[in-house]
Amino acid sequence: MKVSIEISMYPLKEDYRQPIREFIDTLEKQDTFTTIRNSMSTTLIGNYQAIMPVLNQAMESSLKDLPESVFVIKLSGGCL
Incomplete structure (x- = not known):
């Protein structure tokens, strides 16, 4: 099933830019779905089964x- 996922990360610290960049860089390394950067969020477009394990791992790593x-x-x- 094709999906669109819009995700925003808000690190609650003064130097917030670097963790966001690292998170997005992790997602962009994948070639099984499309990653689109925006000013306030990042959009992932592709197959649900391909995106979710990568997104899960990236969020878990960031939260650790x-x-x-x-x-x-x-x-x-669908693709919005």
């Missing part, structure tokens, strides 16, 4: 490094 982070995710079927 910086537990004081918030992720906001919007998931929709």
